[in-house]
Amino acid sequence: MPPPTVVDSWLAGRRFGIVIDAGSSGSRLQIYSWKDPRNARHDSGGGNLDFLPRVEKGAREGEEWVTKVEPGISSFADNPEGVAAYLAPLLEHARTQVPPSLQPETPLFLLATAGMRLLTPNQQAYVLKETCTFLKFHSNFRIDDPSEVGPCGTSVRIITGEEEGLFGWIAVNYLMDGFASSDDQPTTYGFLDMGGASTQIAFEPSKEESEKSDNLMTVRLRLLSGKEIHHQVFVTTWLGYGTNQARERYVGQIVNDYEASRPSSTAEHIVYDPCLPKDLRLIERPIHATHSSQHSSSTHTLVGTGSFEQCLRRTSPLLNKDALCPDAPCLFNGVHVPPIDFSAAHFIGVSEYWYSSEHIFNLGGAYDVVQYERAAAHFCERTWNNIMEQHERSRNQGHLGGDGELEKNGQIVQTGIWGEKVEISRLQMQCFKAAWIVNVLHEGIGLPRIVDPGGNSTTSGSKISDKADSKGLGRPAFQSMDTVGDIAISWTLGKMVIEASKEVPALPSARPIVDPLDDVPDLSKSPVKPIRPLIDFDAIEDSISHRLPSSLTRHSLGFSPVGFLFYMVVVCTFTFILFRLRHRIRHSLRRCIRKRDRVFAAEGYAMEEGYSLNGGGDSPPSRPSSPAARLLYKLFDPTARSSTPTPRGSKSSFIAVPSAESWRSGHKSPNRASPVQRSLTYPAPKGLNGHGVSDSSNGGATSYIIPGSPRLHDGSMSSLTARSRNSSRMDLSTVFPR
Template structure:
């Protein structure tokens, strides 16, 4: 078993996975030798709690009782007790925590690790690797691994034939949009394109059940602040910042303008928004074309790139050829298209555009009435009121940000509510919540790397992710790196340890010579002492590794 907790900006979701012992599989079924381990997840092996963990930045002492305790107890009901101590747990925070000041997030991470280590029996050997904030690039690569694993792209990977083949093995590109950030990851369409952009490309290493290594060259980029919720905040601030009293030299302005028209809000809808210590009433004007134009500047396409092609916000990337490349979008790409507009799955711009326009220009009272009649999959009003903006943001990111052509496709929409994804050529983009019945989450990628790292091999290649050279980031190991005591203890710590051993030896000698009856209680005393020492050592190791392995999280 393996546990991965996705601690995002809106909440934490625990995902539980299992897989057969790879060594036993390799003996029983040689047909799997050229494939990565089979990782399984049953339908009820997922559970979410809200709000986001970042809300505990000012109250870390409550993060166990009010947040993680329910998740751990849920896992304990599923995983057999005798396997708890060999089940690794990874608590991985994403964009919401990247926005928290460093001192507060470090304190919160340390508290999480301490509480989970004390309150649960799951395998937690290295806090710095198992309880951490992952950067956007790592999150995007985990998602890419999950997607291509579920689509079977990592099956029957013959190492010798892949090395001699001039053409690249087919794969899907991955897009993810959360509340605070968005990511894209894909294998460039040719070896020439990979060579051309080598410094921008990461390498993923996975091990087959038979011991061979899969190597994938993947470009990944992330945009912190470009998730749907953060983009919405930036958008509303822009609407307010262009008010006359914020753009003149009159110091006597009393900010009388407190009502702001929003073309991305359905007609008649109202909400309050706090900005610069002033409360503003946002009133919907429901103008789809104006909304699309007003959200476009949020992409910051005006920022220059050091190289071409250029996407948005000054980010350079290898060329995307949508005539041959195929992408899948999850999270907000799926929720926005499916829950409100019932168009999850294959993306048809012409039809989606028509539905979004109709929704945005509807009266809010009419939308509320339709919602009461079940038209929007029971989406809460607090989410429904932002649906027009989010749909326009998705359209802008896809077509203006990633340059996806604005075209329609033939009618082939799935009738399934889950819109399980099938491998279909000629569909440049589609959204998905699941693939072949399995939930599509980047957490699967993290667990697959761990399962793959358990396979024995004669070579010295490490399973994990080698980030792009220009990022200057450390290798992300698939397994748990459990540093030896000698490598983690400094000179002062060794002095303390030697002194402890010396005093312990003197104590034992004294007890043996004068207090032999006390020796009967020694095992209990020794257990208590070693338990406290272990806790102190783990605390020290966490601080040391956190300092050594701190990445530039603010960059995404």
Template sequence: MALSEVPSENVSKTPIFLMATAGVRLLPEPQQASLLKGVCKFLQMNTKFHLPDCGERVQVISGETEGLYGWIATNYLLGALDRPKEHVHGKGHHTYGFLDMGGASAQIAFAPNTTEAERHANDLKLVRMRRLDGSSVEYKVFTATWLGFGANKARHRYIQSLVESYAGPVDEIPDPCMPKGLRSYLGENSGLGKSIIGKTLVGTGAFDECLKTTYPLLRKDAPCEDHPCLLNGQHVPAIDFEVNHFIGVSEYWHTTHGVFGKEQQAYDLASYQQKVLAFCSREWASIESDIVKRKKSAAQKIQDAQEACFKASWLINVLYEGIGIPRLGLGLSSRPSFNTTYDKPGNGRQDLLNSFQPIDTVEGVEVSWTLGKMVLYASGQISPHLSSLPVGFGSNVASKTPSDFEHAGSLPLTSDSYFDSEDSDIDNDNTFENQTLYSILALMFVALLVVFFLQRPDRSRRIQNIWRRRQSSRKPRSGLSLTNKIFGRGTANYERILEQGEATRYELDDYSEGIIGSDSSDGSHANRYHGPGVPKVVLGRLEEGQQPSVMDRTGLVLRTESRERLAPNLQMLNAGRRSRATSPTRLKSPLMTPTQAE
């Protein structure tokens, strides 16, 4: 099944865990070790999943750990961990209690109210996880397990006590916890003791008597060394049912919705007991006939029906006599029940505040303790933000890592490992998308560059003249590039134009105001156009008798032999301008006076 969900290229990077529970816990330790060793060897030889450490990944877990994982899974699926404001139970409480019952054991896990948490701090487990932003979040949870209190093991204990209650060699033993007329032979495959093999149980359908007979199996009279206690002398902090609302899974769901109710039918104790009483008092022949008519494969349904009365009696006793769930529905008001698969969020979230509700799935996902292990593992893959405390659980020691701390088994994902795991799915798509993006960005850059140079008339004219010169028959001077021409590093070109007397080919009207001695009084145009793409022509103001420098500010060499041609052109530029009423006084420059022929 896992191979159908995990992409083939990610199988070797996907961790695999095998965690055995109560069925294996009942085996002697040597048999446990041998079984786990064989399982691990099989997984390593026949799968490609990531399994570096058999001791950590293939193990028998305690009932307390199983219950803790179930608590994490339940609250994760219901959203109580990440959306606490949507699950307000009162007194600052927002998590749900967890009840699980399998074939061999039963578990309970819940976060006590503040008073009980302080009073029984040493009995709690510290659960530490990380949010997506890397911050740590801690919960203080009580968890307990009862080995032998699962539905199947409890029935074995019930039959043992029932047989022992009849002294003498009796082959047929009346059983109030079976439908009337049902006969059940206890053979060698029943898993019971030799003294019981060969006996036959005969159903009487007396459910009230069944409840009385199964009650002693709770062992409420067992010594309690640390008060308060629940079943079998097991210490449990006092449960505040105003804030502690329990979710039941596994047998709690199947026993209430298998034989006695449909999946979409709500649970309440009063109607449940009525259905059980009606069913268990019927003749077995009638029940069997109905099952055969309605079911295509009736064998499993018949077995479930044979055990249904005992399981119903056991569940009612555990819930209401053992754990102490309030008996809502028996003369007491209860909140309306809801779709117990909880597959439609919002249609009964308030009803989760009942003291007990059995559920099977949440939005299509089965509620199972195995999911809790995966949630904890995934939480450990989030890089810490401020606190470096590890993810996992252990003794209740605040802001520390206790010696018995059980780590999540995962390390924070680095950015490299994250992208490595994701790249296999998106590389092909991203390659095309990135190339397209880069091409668009390049075109946009070129377009902006062209607009930058064409948005001013001077830049446009410069580019036009460069194009004309490239088209002329005259060979361009060596060492001059198009880049130099565009970006203004072309003082040599400007010098050549002045030497040839071609300044009239440039429309210098816009520039004339920038020349010292023009009609402009502030020189703003000169400042505006002194950019990197415009050569600066500075005909400096000179004092009387001062000789001009052979290098202007831009490093342009002004050859003395070109002055004859330059001066008339400059005079022509000023000839067409309107004179002011009074002209500013100008100092004469040798550059502005025609020189005499030598």
């Protein structure tokens, strides 16, 4: 279908924006549109302009404003080159919906979520780079230049769970007129989102609490009048508290309890689970089992008992309410959340809050805990065969009440489009998910229960608002929603509201409108930490490519010159450091190598003198007996020598031994050991002389002075290794001349 033209009256003065929600299971492209703020001002005729630009679908009719491809973009972590073919259908669809003349000024965003967060930084960088290259060189849409955020700036990046919550909060309040200031609606709506892995909360605390809190994010939007509105929003994410991961922790808990009380003679591993419909049997291997039993991590058969009341009690400890709270107050798992005044704050839940309420119980919308629990208890206590019989009847009649139902113009046109397994999986987990949502809302977040004194057995969803008013709560404290009008509640809508607000002409001295995370002056103190990829040489080169000759670009050379220069600088720096430290490195290597040779030589000389290495043998003589031996001893005694130093390279020095005085007295010698003696001091075995001579001045250590040591003048070990360990021969010709 050819793209529309600006001749169409609907397109006159219309602006477009495109967001690709790159999730874990698929990527959904959504096209939004709004009137040019300048034209909207002119059409108002000077009336009240204190409202935000009206963001609508990007198509006049039908569902052409949205399309989706599968699987998630994170599946290309090991094959980034496949991203181009993966995104090509989405890009082609966007070209057919946005007029060619408007494409250069239409912003295009690809914002990745949960799946990409699980990849390594290198994988994230490669996927983002290929995505940026494809979108930039195969489309005319507006894409940011490279920056520290990524290769395509803020146009292609990974957003945090907190950013999803902030964008969702903006979308909810935009659709529900939460930003309009009036007497009957003095505050904004809170936003609750629950997926399979995490759950999020975003709300605007009271003015008193906002003044006390320093972990709030500032949301700035610009009205058509040019006036800015500021809201201080608290947002946080509980990882591991989505329905799927909570279920995994729950299975590990009940298996631990079973293994702790299981008789050793029991062969079968059957665990009774109150959170499954009655008689449903599932075989599961616990992931979070911690019991010491060898069977705790093996497969177990879970048999449903269908007790919603017991399921509530068994799942409540999973909230970890007793966790350490470093910054009070905390809701659950030790996460700080400012106090919530439910008499003024009202919340809207999306995703799993809506699915678990509407798809099975048909209770989406205003929430009544009693009515919800009654429906959940009735579902859980039904037998699994009875549930499956109703499921088959619904499929045959074309009225499938749950996942897999496709409705168009008020008529169900197809059922089971997501496959039978997905639908059955929801039926299996519905009892647990219902209990988990009730616990998160009331035990975790602290939502008050509206219960009449005489019980609540007749109220319906349409009467919740009246009952809330009678109890002083005004609007319903909580309601689950999926769409408002014909626009789905999605964080992508919140992102487009910001983009439309950016185009409103600003008043003098006003700052540009940016994303909340980009509005933080110091990211080191931000309560939300952005996800930044590793250094990307191609992105750096793209930012300076217009200053380089064409022959030096990446496309001409076949490689990145910026990356080449970077690696050359790293190699040169490393080589320079090694060159400056070469003497220290060589000295350290010599010490390590020669330490072994010194010990070897010292043992050889000890054996030469007749001293045992294992504690046996004779002790050193107290005093030489013969005159010749006394003369030799005097010649080699350092304390008896002349003060004249031995010339360097002299061959008259064979070995120096401890002084005779130290042998005779056994007391500390008044003469300090020479540096060579200290350097060759080895501890003697306890109670023995070891393989040397004990010197009391060294605390019982044994001192050796070895000729040829690196610490002596000749610097050679040849005189040691040339002598036999078993020879005590000494050439006396050097001592007694002929």
